Amino acid sequence: MDERTTLRQKALWWIAGAAVLIYALFPVAWIVSLSFKSAADLGNRQFLPADAVLDNYEMILVGDAQTLFLSALRNSIGIAVIATFLAVLLSTFCAYAIARLEFPGKKVILTTALAVAIFPVISIVTPLFNLWRHIGLYDTWPGVIIPYLSLTLPISIWTLSAFFRQIPWELEQAAQVDGATTWQAFRRVIVPLATPGVFTTAIISFFIAWNDFVYGISLTSTEAARPVPAALAFFTGASQFEDPAGAIAAAAVIVTIPVVVLVLLFQRRIVSGLTQGAVKG
Amino acid sequence: MGQKGVAAGMAVAVITAVAACGADAEAPTLTWYINPDDGGQAEIAERCTQEADGQYRIETSLLPREASAQREQLARRLAANDSSIDLMSLDPPFIPEFAEAGFLAQIPSDVAGVVTEDVVQSAIDGATWKDELVAAPFWANTQILWYRKSVAEEAGLDPQQEPVTWDEIIDAAREHDAYIGVQGIRAEALTVWINALVESAGGQIITDTEVPVEDVELGLDSPAGRAAAEVVGTIGREGLGGPGLPNQDEPGAMMQFRGDRGSFMVNWPFVWAATIDAVEEGTLDEAVLDDIGWTMYPAMEPGEQPRPPYGGINIGIGAFTEHEDAALDAVQCIVAPENQAFYFVNDGNPAAHTAAYDDPEVREVFPMADVIRESLEVAAPRPQTPYYNEVSTGIQNTWHPPAAVRPDQSPETATNLILDVLRGERLL
């Protein structure tokens, strides 16, 4: 329909586009603005800081809150990356089997994944907490990574099996006919086709693991494993009784940077991953 | 990693393991779980490590901001028999629960004698459960009445000379269209306020604290409880606590107090240190600082003794620690009078030890040191019961928002809720 757009329509689209941009970015702009406010500015109730300062970043990166924040950041990155990696690894096998092989029980697996995806996290936190206490996983990385799999595995299995179903597996046989071994055929033909799907799944899994709060606050209690969202409740202002808004805002901005970068680099992939086959046919 | 790499890695691992073992045998590392502050506890940990001269090392680990969240973190770990908790900074109301559950190591009487010598009575009471000292008093907090001299003068009050009552404060705020600084947020701060009001009116939230849970009796539904509800409800309904009252905490009250409509405020002494800082940073006019006066917590009736809130931090030793002797030594070092004085000056949190109040530096920074000490002598602790969390949360749920508090209903509702919850018949 592009060819028929009039100038008026064009203007309208730009306005609609601008509205969407404001919708999406305004709260982010606010938290960024807040993070640059000085302690005196925090209470001025203006959108913009009177005087942009780096105090809050200093506090969490080199100041009093340094150990708290940096260890939480390390935990968040480590835990989210490992949980993502494990989820993608397990779900790649699983999705390959579902898409490629004939075996009874596929439906059970997909339904289980569905059930796990809608599971209320809070319902399993207490039993996990008790179990972890007994076997020593409480407040450790594995103690957080394992439950994260309940968040990342279902979606990975579904997204990946959708991706894999679209791969023209005949090509593999064609390559074999041309004299390649099974392994060569798989590596040269299938791997390049499958990689984008795996990669996209990894990004989406990472977002989910990065986002978690309930497990983070319930299954950790020290800097040994506490991720950033949980650590935000530990920040204080310049002194223990002052408003922690500035420090929290600065930490919030820092943990938002990775997701923004991923979105900027891979927006097309993420969209296709999220909607993969959602409503085809 | 090639073969060599692996070998080198293993060698390093072995060496570190050996080193760790060696260090462990000589100097156990104690982990001290601290509440967030201005760095005073970390500094004291450092000092005591120095002083121990290789006997032990203290490392700090941070707890959350909210007192109730601190309790959650510690209780969950201790319930798991966690041996990594050597020392912990405990908010006094939660000490009975921890002691009753066997989470606190015993303090031998000789050590108990050392750490309670010349300590204000309320702090000793706060660290005691069933007649035994179960934690070492570290710092003792109390609220005093802060006022804007200009407003008090206009209202014809002279709090310096003549103790004021809640009624007088309410009248003054009403007349001068000013805000009273109180803590109306649904959190521990609200219980602190309510408990002080009930105690000041001659009542007690729990009448007998050491009885089994089924026999607990509450004293809220009493003349004292109703008088307290009258004060809270009036301030809430008439908007005298300012528009933000239902979520106003201690710093919020302080900010409001410093503003144009500040008049009277009950709050902890950190207010003074924070306000001086604000003036030094240039974010607050010095005239405001000069306008601030202080005196004892308000009374409920003229001529009656107020019972201000008692708070602070006591140091407990984890029951499952592997280094009990070192922990006992460390506790004595942490609560040494000079460290308490340092903490007073550095973090603005008053000492439990009376000697700190004669420290010249303390007196210079806190001209109200005598008022604080006097307040601590009469301060009333919050109910000491292993079920404090239920009692406090029950009060917070029924006496909030302040505007909805009614003398003829709220005390009764709170009593019924708390008793039902304690009997396991209701959710909280």
Next chain:
Amino acid sequence: MSITETSRPGTAGSAPAPRRMSERARAERRLGWWLAAPAFVVMLLVTAYPIAQAVYESLFKYRLTDPDAREFTWLTNYWVILTDGVWWRAVGVTVLITAITVAVEAVLGFALALVMHRALRVLRPLLRTAILIPYAIITVVSAFAWLYAFDINTGFATSWLSWVPGITEDTNVFGSFGSAVAVIILSEIWKTTPFISLLLLAGLAQIPNDLLEAAKVDGATWWQRLYKVTIPNMKAAIMVALLFRTLDAFRIFDNVFIMTQGAQGTEVVSFLAYRQTISRLEIGLGSAVSVLLFLSVVLISVAYIKLFRINLASARGEA
């Protein structure tokens, strides 16, 4: 969570299974199980086991700080919860938040999808990128952003909105139920509408253009085309998106935790469960709340599937 994929069943290059299982088919079956098993087992371990444990513990009176007094009490915990106004109020608030959130998101998400679908080509990547940011941002961060925007000490929002009747700069948004819930809902909507709109966008893209063109030739207005052609053709996508958002909204926790901690009557079911087990350390009672929450979610799923006749399998093209 795109659970709704639709590829054809086992189209994979393998030959149709013969009646009698050949050696090859058996090997394939074994391989399939071996490959799928780890993921399957992990999923069961981290959910089925804990929920079974929760069911068991919900039958006890058990407080973590008083383990000696642990006592088997049959279904007492459930009785206590279900006869308590606190539970029903939390359910009510949760349902309210869920209903408003999902209704607004459905409309807003559809509008966003339409804009993205038909916007000028130059705008599309930009819009898609922008819309992904709320989706990808941490919920807790979103909660803090909205909290501080409306907070009476730090927020600018009330003074910006002071032209609205009933709002002044000094309105304490988190001081009363209505406004506090409104901001909680706002944060929730902001963060999760992009997910719905992306699913709907995918649905829009599937509608054959000639259908729309034909309707246009027949003189249908824009609204008629929307109601008669577009929406009916993407009903499956809409329903699946709504189901997932409903279940997601019903489990709301982070926003309430950060913004009000349940004050002003804003307690939701997840938060109630959290407070019983984690704050009060009442493992038995809390487990019972957790089990009830789990049953609620199951109930909602069943209701959706029965009421709207969503066949998830058919949505995947597998039925």
